[in-house]
Every structure is written in C-alpha cells, then in structure tokens.
Amino acid sequence: MDVRVTSEPFDPGAEANAFIARTQGAGAAVTFTGIVRSKAEDPILALELECYVDLAQAQITAILAEAASRFSLLDATVIHRHGRLVPGEPIMQVMTAAPHREDAFRGAEFLMDYLKTDAPFWKKEVTPTGERWVEAKAEDDEARERWGQ
Amino acid sequence: MKVLYFAWLRERLNKGEEEVSPPAQVATVGDLIGWLAAEDEAAELAFAKRHLIRAAVDGKLATHETPVAGAEVVAFFPPMTGG
Numbered sequence: 001m002d003v004r005v006t007s008e009p010f011d012p013g014a015e016a017n018a019f020i021a022r023t024q025g026a027g028a029a030v031t032f033t034g035i036v037r038s039k040a041e042d043p044i045l046a047l048e049l050e051c052y053v054d055l056a057q058a059q060i061t062a063i064l065a066e067a068a069s070r071f072s073l074l075d076a077t078v079i080h081r082h083g084r085l086v087p088g089e090p091i092m093q094v095m096t097a098a099p100h101r102e103d104a105f106r107g108a109e110f111l112m113d114y115l116k117t118d119a120p121f122w123k124k125e126v127t128p129t130g131e132r133w134v135e136a137k138a139e140d141d142e143a144r145e146r147w148g149q
Numbered sequence: 150m151k152v153l154y155f156a157w158l159r160e161r162l163n164k165g166e167e168e169v170s171p172p173a174q175v176a177t178v179g180d181l182i183g184w185l186a187a188e189d190e191a192a193e194l195a196f197a198k199r200h201l202i203r204a205a206v207d208g209k210l211a212t213h214e215t216p217v218a219g220a221e222v223v224a225f226f227p228p229m230t231g232g
Contacts, residue, residue: 034232050156052224055205056231080231092232112232120205121231122156133157136228 001068001076003060005053007083012090015079019095023075026097028104032112038087044125047091051082052120063114071107073098078111082121110147116140150217152185155226158202161195171217178204179213181223201227 004010016031023029038044060078068076079093092115096107116137123134153166175184179199186196196202204211205224217223 050159052153052155052205052226054208055210055224058208059210116232117229118210119231120155120226120229122227123230124156133227134230136230140232 001061001064002078003057003064004077004079005051005056005060006079006081008081010079010081010090010093012093015077015093016095019075019077019097023097025099026074026104027099028101029095029097030101030104030108031093031095032108033090034092036085036087036089036091042127044087044127046126047085047087048124048126048131049082049085049091050122050124051080053082055120056080056082059119060115063111063118067096067107067110067114071096071098071103071110073103073107076107076111078115080115080119080121113140113143113147117144150220151222152181153222153224155224157227158195158225162191176216176218177213178206178211178215178217178223181217182213182225203228 012033020029036047064076067073073096075097077095081091085091094108094111096104098104117140125132125134150169151166152169154162159165171181171184175181182196182202186193203226206215206217206220207222
C-alpha cells in the first residue's frame with residue numbers, strides 16, 4: 001500500500017508498470033488516471049489544488065486500508081497532486097491489484113468515490129476571466145453513499 | 150491552540166493560520182466557530198454558511214459537536230473537492 005501526496009508531476013505509465021511489476025499473485029490490476037480537463041465552451045488556464053497535506057496522507061491511508069479489506073486487494077496505490085496544474089496533466093492515479101478483476105475494479109471505484117469527498121483537497125479553476133473555487137457536487141456525495149459506512 | 154484555514158475560508162479571512170486562546174466555555178468545534186465568527190465582520194462573513202464549514206481536530210476529521218478542549222490544532226475548510 002502506497003500513498004503519495006505530492007506537488008511533483010508523475011509519469012502514469014511508469015507508475016503503472018512499477019505497480020504491476022511488484023504485485024505478487026494478482027490476476028488483475030486496474031489503474032485509473034485523473035486528468036486536468038478544460039472544456040471547449042468553458043476553458044481553464046490552470047487548476048490550483050490546495051491541500052492539507054498531513055490530513056490528506058492520513059485520510060487516504062485510512063481509505064486504502066478500508067478498500068483493501070473490503071475488496072481483498074493485494075496491493076493499492078494512490079498518487080494525488082497538489083499545487084498548480086495545467087490542462088492535460090495527470091492529477092491523480094489510483095491503482096489496485098486483486099486476484100480477480102471485479103474486486104480490482106470495485107476497489108478502484110470505491111477509492112475514487114471516497115477521494116472526491118473525504119480527501120482534503122480543494123480545486124480552484126483559473127480561467128481567462130478570473131478564478132473560481134470548484135464547489136463540491138451532490139452527486140459525488142451520492143456516489144460515496146452507495147458504499148455505505 | 151493553533152487554527153488552520155483552507156481554500157475560500159483562508160482567502161476570506163486573509164490568513165492561513167493563527168494562534169487563539171478561546172475561553173473555557175468554548176467546548177466544541179461549533180462553539181469555536183461561533184467564537185471566531187464574533188471576532189470581526191470578515192470572520193462573521195467567512196463563517197456565515199455554517200453547513201459548509203468542515204473541520205479537523207488534531208489531524209482527524211471532526212463534526213461541529215466534536216470537543217476541542219485540549220486540542221492543539223483545529224482546521225476549518227469547505228467541503229472537499231479532491232479526486
């Protein structure tokens with residue numbers, strides 16, 4: 001299990017290869033990369049991610065442990081960036097390994113849903129006309145709720 | 150007690166952290182919000198939407214009912230938007 005909260009860029013492909021190479025006994029590995037998106041009709045110049053680093057590390061570590069026990073994960077990694085990112089840059093990566101694909105997929109989805117609502121990051125969009133904080137979405141809370149407590 | 154602020158709370162208060170010494174009757178996170186909000190107009194506005202204020206006490210997520218007696222660090226922030 002590995003948690004990395006970092007302001008440094010990371011290489012999603014290299015991370016995936018290293019993760020798969022060190023995982024023993026898995027039949028499935030799922031890797032998900034979140035990317036900074038700029039919409040054509042509402043473009044952004046950059047995304048500034050503020051982070052409470054100590055709490056993020058603790059929260060993600062706890063969420064990983066929960067995911068591992070629920071979905072029999074053999075290994076899991078979360079990488080999450082903070083600081084200033086530009087569109088197209090990887091913002092986060094979730095990787096899970098399990099004996100079978102269903103647990104690997106579900107474990108990754110569970111981690112994604114919890115990261116949206118329970119990891120202390122705050123996104124601010126820098127647009128051509130100014131800056132705005134991204135508001136938390138009700139559907140993110142609903143996505144998290146489906147996993148129960 | 151050290152208090153930390155993040156995201157728009159930090160911007161509205163124009164500070165990321167401060168040392169405070171609340172009186173003994175400030176027993177919970179909610180009490181502390183009320184006490185901080187009474188400090189000045191900027192604080193009153195920043196904390197106006199109480200339902201949007203999340204907190205952590207000594208590095209653990211908390212609710213407005215969580216006790217703050219003896220706490221070393223209390224953090225306040227809006228709903229999280231990670232992932």
